Amino acid sequence: MGGAVERVLIIKLGALGDFVQALGPMAAIRRHHQSPLGAASVILLTTKPYVDLARATGLFDDVWVDEERPKPWQIGRVRRLREKLKSGHFTHVYDLQTSDRSSFYFHILGPFKRPLWSGIARGCSHRHTHPERDRMHTIERQIDQLAVAGITDVGMADLSFAQKDIYRFGIEKPYALLVPGGAPHRPAKRWPAKDFAELANRLFVKGITPVLLGARAEQGILTLIERDAPGTVNLCAKTDFIDIAVLARGAALAVGNDTGPMHMISLAGCPSIVLYSSDSDPALCAQRGPSVEIVRKTRLEDVSVAEVWDVVERTAALVP
Structure with a gap:
């Protein structure tokens, strides 16, 4: 062509x-x-x-x-x-x-x-x-x-165009992004809110501020996590796509379900841990980026916080 x-x-x-x-x-x-x-x-x-x-x-x-x-x-x-x-x-x-x-x-x-x-x-x-x-x-x-069509020089997505002032959020490093939401019609793709809250508390104890991302439709889930993990920063419905990419560049790591923002976060270069159930296949749609770890079980409720924390330690070397 x-x-x-x-x-x-x-x-x-x-x-x-x-x-x-x-x-x-x-x-x-x-x-x-x-x-x-x-x-x-x-x-x-x-x-x-x-x-x-x-x-x-x-x-x-x-x-x-x-x-x-x-x-x-x-x-x-x-x-x-x-x-x-x-x-x-x-x-x-x-x-x-x-x-x-x-x-x-x-x-x-x-x-x-x-x-x-x-x-x-x-x-x-x-x-x-x-x-x-x-x-x-x-x-x-x-x-x-x-x-x-004759096009052979296809590279990975480059998100360097994403530039925005995120200081308005008042978040100091180090911080970690948590993405607990997902498509409302596919609840099997969501790790339980209580487990995200426990993970957030572990991060906070280690001096890492947990930052919750989600759309307005996910406000209920994020509010539950914020209640049970009072050290979190809840940015529900406060970020656009560019904000997410810029936040990802500065984050120590991210943990989230198989949902759209995790694709942007991983491609921005953030070490990313993505949780999969049998409801989606990472062989077909896994997040890509320089550092992506997939944790998958048939049911996400069977993924323990300890298992995810082990991957956190290995991925970001946060725990001595």
């Missing part, structure tokens, strides 16, 4: 962990479409929660919000989305979402004057058909997909 390029569209809709892990492939696409005559115009199509983060990366000339999200039978929405996509006059499209939804976007463009398209949509010019794609980790799958 090389040659003279004018307009490039990247499709990545979410969720947070997938979005952050795709920043490396997105940067590779950007580099691939630079030339001595100038860089292509690179547009991102995403969902509203990731617009500010996408703009902060500096990788995109514009960020579009996927507002229509049409079902095939919603003719009006399909028409509006098709006209929006056509208005971009894209020569290349990289579908990093590779879902039924994003493949549908390829088909609504119609059979004439379609852009070169990297994805899994039947009939696209650079279709990823690796027989093991559904058993690949997200990052390796995207690396293999882009190789089909």
Whole structure:
């Protein structure tokens, strides 16, 4: 998919962990479409929660919000989305979402004057058909997909763009980030709040301030932990994605469930311990970074605090 390029569209809709892990492939696409005559115009199509983060990366000339999200039978929405996509006059499209939804976007463009398209949509010019794609980790799958399109210099996500004043939180080093939340419809992916509280107390005794991160929907869990571990700093609903990356850079370590913020924390370089149940498979979606430890059991309630503390000692060398 090389040659003279004018307009490039990247499709990545979410969720947070997938979005952050795709920043490396997105940067590779950007580099691939630079030339001595100038860089292509690179547009991102995403969902509203990731617009500010996408703009902060500096990788995109514009960020579009996927507002229509049409079902095939919603003719009006399909028409509006098709006209929006056509208005971009894209020569290349990289579908990093590779879902039924994003493949549908390829088909609504119609059979004439379609852009070169990297994805899994039947009939696209650079279709990823690796027989093991559904058993690949997200990052390796995207690396293999882009190789089909001639892009081979794909690196890890670089979060150095994330810069923000976090002094307003009043947190002194050393501190550790704790991420006790997760998708509300998947409770099996959450380590019990009482165990996070006990871990927080152990950290506090060692002179490490435990810092709780979570969205507003997780306020109840974080409040319980704060009650049982009074040495914690509760930043529930006080941080955005950039804050999390900057906090991660200064943290001694992080411990959390398999949830989006842990992807950002680990890629920011923070030594990270991620807790997995059988509800998700780290072979497909594990956090990546310079120092990541996975603790996994069939049921997270069977993971003891002592087991996690052993990994804390080994990972961050906090305990003499």
